[in-house]
Amino acid sequence: MSDPDRRLRRAHDLAYVESDDRMVVLRLADLSAPPLVLNGAAKLIFEHLDGTRVLQDLVVDIARAVDESEVTIAQDVARTVAELIDLGLVT
Amino acid sequence: MVHALVAEVARRAEARVLFIKGPALVLQGLRDPRDSVDVDVLVDPQRQDELLAGLADVGWEAQGPFDTPSVMARHSVTLRHPVWACELDVHHYFPGFLAAPEHVFEILAARNCSVEIAGRTLPCPDPVAHAALFALHCLRDSREPGHQAQLEQLVARVQAKWTSVDFADLVDLSRDTGAEMTLLPFFEALGIEPVANPPTRPGFDEWRLRSQTETAASLNWLVELQRTPWRARAGVLRKAVWPTDAEMTRHMPYTEGDPRLMRRERWRRLKRGLKNLPRAVAEVRDPGPHE
Numbered sequence: 001m002s003d004p005d006r007r008l009r010r011a012h013d014l015a016y017v018e019s020d021d022r023m024v025v026l027r028l029a030d031l032s033a034p035p036l037v038l039n040g041a042a043k044l045i046f047e048h049l050d051g052t053r054v055l056q057d058l059v060v061d062i063a064r065a066v067d068e069s070e071v072t073i074a075q076d077v078a079r080t081v082a083e084l085i086d087l088g089l090v091t
Numbered sequence: 092m093v094h095a096l097v098a099e100v101a102r103r104a105e106a107r108v109l110f111i112k113g114p115a116l117v118l119q120g121l122r123d124p125r126d127s128v129d130v131d132v133l134v135d136p137q138r139q140d141e142l143l144a145g146l147a148d149v150g151w152e153a154q155g156p157f158d159t160p161s162v163m164a165r166h167s168v169t170l171r172h173p174v175w176a177c178e179l180d181v182h183h184y185f186p187g188f189l190a191a192p193e194h195v196f197e198i199l200a201a202r203n204c205s206v207e208i209a210g211r212t213l214p215c216p217d218p219v220a221h222a223a224l225f226a227l228h229c230l231r232d233s234r235e236p237g238h239q240a241q242l243e244q245l246v247a248r249v250q251a252k253w254t255s256v257d258f259a260d261l262v263d264l265s266r267d268t269g270a271e272m273t274l275l276p277f278f279e280a281l282g283i284e285p286v287a288n289p290p291t292r293p294g295f296d297e298w299r300l301r302s303q304t305e306t307a308a309s310l311n312w313l314v315e316l317q318r319t320p321w322r323a324r325a326g327v328l329r330k331a332v333w334p335t336d337a338e339m340t341r342h343m344p345y346t347e348g349d350p351r352l353m354r355r356e357r358w359r360r361l362k363r364g365l366k367n368l369p370r371a372v373a374e375v376r377d378p379g380p381h382e
Contacts (some may be wrong), residue, residue: 015095015209026092026209028099031149034174035092 008058008081009051011091023047027088036087041066045080049090055081093130093175095209097146104145106138107200108214111182111224115215118206121222121248122241129178131167133199133216136183136192139168143181146170151179159342161311163297186301187227189292190269198267199224219260222249223270226277233276233302246280258283273298300375309364309371317375332361 013028022039023046038046041062048061059077063070084090094110101108113127134142143153151170167182184192202217216224222245229242249257262283265274271289278285300314312331319327330338339346339353346353 015092015211017092017209024092026096028095031096031099 004056005054007051007054008049008090010046010049011089014089018043018047025089029088036089041076042080042084045077046084046089049084092209093177093179094132094213095211096149096175097130097132097179098211098213100145100149101132101134101142104138104141106142106145107135107196108142109133109196109199109203110206110208110213110215111185111221112228114208115206115213116221116225118208119215119218119221120252121218121225121245123244127177129180131180131182133182133185133196135196135200139181139183143168143170146179146181150174154178159308159311163294163301185224185227186231187273187298188224188268188270189273189294189298190267195268198264202264219253219257220264223261223264223268223274223277226274227270230273230276231298231302242277242280246277249281262286273302303374309367310374312364313368313371313375331364333357334360 011027011029014025015028016023016025018024021043022037023043024035024037025046026035027033044062044065045058048058053061055078058081059070059074062077063073066073081090094114097108098110109132110130111133112122112131113129116122117124147153151172154169154171163186166184166186167180170179170181172179184195188195199216199220200214202220203214204217205212206215207213215221225245226242229238229245232238233242258281261274262278262285265271265278266286266289269292271286272292272295275285300310312327316324316327316331334342334357336353339357343353343356346356
């Protein structure tokens, strides 16, 4: 994730079903691939990816949601977002 | 989730589909929420092969072969997938709509609306058409208590919400789709005036036989025997009475490789069939309650 001003949003070709503790996501671009299961922080981050936030906004909102300092979680959030981008779930 | 997958495969296959029953019906307020086991989709009959091929490409396998007889022609193909824990029923027509399947699909597709499932906007019949379809689903096995309860629930929901315009629309729809007679019990339960002097529709006798009888398996075999030319009847009778090992395995997979269990299940099946035979004979002669 090289551009800090990039607004993060879910890819448009996803289907997802949410339950209390996890989110199952299917990439419609690759129907042969099994669905992905997001839980914990990955689910929380994915839920916040509505196209209005850049990475720093996301860190602030996630820190507030989990009651941690931004410094503590910043690296984890950045790494998770990078993984979600690699998986094709985030644009 | 499988709804979204099917919609994507259908888009690629250029096959129009409508999602029926299940969550679409719940979202339209026509049924109580419940865990759906199957996904049901109605496909443009002229593009069914393309949809099935597309689904096969992503791992969905048709279940079958379907070698047991049925009073009514097969209306769907059931598919399974090693990853997804549900069955997918692809319907090329819906029993009870007795007009030509292509015509019925065009009517339902023209009235389509959409529901949000798995984050996607997916097509389904509009509430009036969906209620008619679900009523037919219940009425197809009208002697089953579960279906009777579902129909009662549907009637209550419709009566609580619909206006006279909707009821008139339902009657018009039944005329357009050849469901004037098959939906008659639904009209009666709703207290609305049915279509006057409906035409005789091909397929109505089979519908009546299926919807108003109880001895499904024995009845199916009896009807199959009646339909089979004399010369071929011995083969049908053999299959009905004493299926081969391969046939037993197909229908009762748990008997595979266990000759004793298979023999026992064959005898059980035969006893059940013989016990139901007198009632099935009566039902063939006169579909309706046989207490």
